[in-house]
Amino acid sequence: MIKIAPSILSADFAKLGSEIQDIDAAGADYVHIDAMDGHFVPNLTIGPLIVEAIRPVTKLPLDVHLMLDNPDQYIAEFAKAGADIISVHVEACTHLHRTIQLIKEQGVKAGVVLNPATPVQSVVPILQDVDLVLQMSVNPGFGGQQFIHSVLGNIRELAAYSKNAGYSFEIEVDGGVNPQTAQACIDAGANVLVAGSAVFGKADRYQAIQELRNAQSET
Numbered sequence: 001m002i003k004i005a006p007s008i009l010s011a012d013f014a015k016l017g018s019e020i021q022d023i024d025a026a027g028a029d030y031v032h033i034d035a036m037d038g039h040f041v042p043n044l045t046i047g048p049l050i051v052e053a054i055r056p057v058t059k060l061p062l063d064v065h066l067m068l069d070n071p072d073q074y075i076a077e078f079a080k081a082g083a084d085i086i087s088v089h090v091e092a093c094t095h096l097h098r099t100i101q102l103i104k105e106q107g108v109k110a111g112v113v114l115n116p117a118t119p120v121q122s123v124v125p126i127l128q129d130v131d132l133v134l135q136m137s138v139n140p141g142f143g144g145q146q147f148i149h150s151v152l153g154n155i156r157e158l159a160a161y162s163k164n165a166g167y168s169f170e171i172e173v174d175g176g177v178n179p180q181t182a183q184a185c186i187d188a189g190a191n192v193l194v195a196g197s198a199v200f201g202k203a204d205r206y207q208a209i210q211e212l213r214n215a216q217s218e219t
């Protein structure tokens with residue numbers, strides 16, 4: 001079962017509540033929320049205040065992607081605001097096990113994120129502790145970028161690990177996912193597709209989500 005996580009980075013922020021209700025009614029599985037600090041990535045976006053405002057609007061799991069230099073400092077706040085999944089970049093964590101433990105202590109699911117140039121080896125020691133691995137398929141910071149095809153090798157590698165006993169993590173891919181690139185992601189072993197412009201950029205969100213979810217069977 002392929003899950004679709006529309007990224008609200010491409011939503012109309014002037015009517016964020018109704019944008020989220022729209023993708024909820026259209027069959028989205030998660031609401032993907034990109035928190036950026038202007039340090040780890042060259043953009044500033046969403047903080048816990050917005051997550052708190054979104055929480056009553058939907059029952060969908062809030063999938064929070066932290067692109068912050070010091071994620072430990074904000075994990076409790078995002079959890080308190082209503083996050084269901086919190087993912088941190090391996091490149092931003094000096095003590096990764098401690099950070100993943102901190103997320104779990106808040107009673108939420110924990111994910112680890114890899115940039116396109118980060119080797120899978122860097123997250124292997126944490127795979128038994130995480131609920132989700134998020135493979136970036138663009139360099140983080142902005143929506144609407146081109147999918148980097150070399151990450152498919154990483155997804156295949158992660159999928160091979162996920163079949164081993166003791167591992168139960170989802171494989172999520174984020175950046176440049178559209179009906180053309182989704183198929184390769186699914187075939188490589190991803191089961192959660194993040195899509196910003198490919199969902200919020202379309203007038204018919206139901207059709208956009210269906211096209212992504214069914215990408216595998218289109219061949």
Ligand SMILES: O=C(CO)[C@H](O)[C@H](O)COP(=O)(O)O
Nearest residue numbers: 140141143144175176196197
């Ligand atoms: O984490 C992100 C960017 O750092 C976003 O989730 C991602 O870029 C989604 O946008 P799009 O599908 O338009 O590429």
Ligand SMILES: [Fe+2]
Nearest residue numbers: 007034065174
């Ligand atoms: Fe993201």
